[in-house]
Amino acid sequence: MLRDSHPNKSITIHDVAKAADVSKSTVSLVLQGSPLIRDETAERVREAARKLGYVYNRRAAELRRQASNTVGVVINDLMNPFFAEVLVGIERRLVDAGYIVLMAHTHESLDRQRKVLASMREQNAAGLIICPAFDTPRTLTKEVQAWGIPLVVMVRSLGAGSYDYAGSDNERGVLLAMRHLLARGHKRIGFLGGRSGVVYEQRLRGYAGALEEAGIRLDERLIIASDPSRQGGSDAMAAMLRIKLKITAAVCYNDITAFGALATLGEHGLRAGTDFALIGFDNVLAAAHSNPPLTTVDIRPDDLGEHAAAALMARIENPQLKRQVYLAEPRLVLRQSG
Known part of the structure; x- marks a missing residue:
């Protein structure tokens, strides 16, 4: 319920927001006449302003927006x-x-x-x-x-x-990584990390596009989703090793996912570059100093x-x-x- 203010109190936009149970930014948008706020919310804000006696100083608002x-x-x-x-x-x-x-x-x-x-x-x-x-x-x-x-x-x-x-160019970046692995003779290549969003979809398109170029059918089991983090990369690599599909290489959603995957390979007695090929994405500074140094897509x-x-x-x-x-x-x- 909207509350009347004390007659001696100086009313501010904070008071209107509290009375209407909305944010200060919502009150500001309503008072500026923005069409982005729903009609019922806008009316609630205007009613709160009327009840409290709040007067919108447009000139002051314009000065604040400088x-x-x-x-x-x-x-x-x-x-x-x-x-x-x-x-x-x-x-x-x-x-x-x-x-x-x-x-x-x-x-x-x-x-x-x-x-x-x-x-x-x-x-x-x-x-x-x-x-x-x-x-x-x-x-x-x-x-x-x-x-x-x-x-x-x-x-x-x-x-x-x-x-x-x-x-x-996320799609092209993964396409380059996949073409490199395919040229080295890898046929069972996984994609590790990421879950959703435009970047994930673009990088997956690069993965799928390279397989199509090579005449290799995409196997959904080789796409292991995870949080784009060290722990996510570690968990994704562990899951990939468990499915025993003779996977010999993987492209990772980003470098930090690849760092987690490198650690898990080591825990299983495998070394990236010798027993398993692994490529990251981003080329963060730490990629050159991982063990072993990480092949990656550089986007500077x-x-x-x-x-x-x-x-x-x-x-x-x-x-x-x-x-x-x-x-x-x-x-x-x-x-x-x-």
Whole structure:
């Protein structure tokens, strides 16, 4: 139930949000006339504002929305060294241009992502760079654009849209890895790690496409899904070894999955590169120093971060730019594991 305020109290947007049982960002969108909020929610917010006597100061809101020198960067998994290296590239480019980088880690939580984005909006961020958490709705880009904040999506695409994007050619990257293994005579090749999402689907297409090129029928049993983590890679490799289908090689969803797979091979008395061929994806710095050094698909993470930052700065400078898309061209780095 909506509550009347004390007559002497200075009413704020926080009070309206509390009375209407919504977030401050929702109240702000309603008061700005945004079409993104459902009618019943918008009416509840307006009723709360009327009851509390809140008057929306549009001029003050416009002043608050003036660009700052702070850029928000939202990372889904900072435990993965790939994203740490991407962040280095982003920071290098933005700091050199005089921006302050405000970083947040969502740990794949949609609720946390929503909260950090709302906070960055309230901090009047000049722009946002985000690698979306799993299952992020495609409407996120339109919502942020409605805030008037320049946005770049990186690594994980959110499908068709007008937003700027920086990522890699995932399908071609896995295709290169598979062609290498097939040329070395491997016929039973697995795919380890990942579960869902655009990146996973693109990398699987590269896997399936290479098999089709070679005239080899895809065997679903050779695709072992797991969390894209060390533990996920370890568990996926253990599952692959248990099925005893004479698998001699595997491409991993990413390098951190491959590190877990390397450990499990060792626990079973097998060595990558001698007993089993293993290829990662990303080429994080640690890949050159694993045991054995990891063959991987290089998409130059820090360079990708720099391109994401450059796209955001271009968008801030000129909001009318046509859509910017950067796809890192993958290249295979041969080391001992594959």
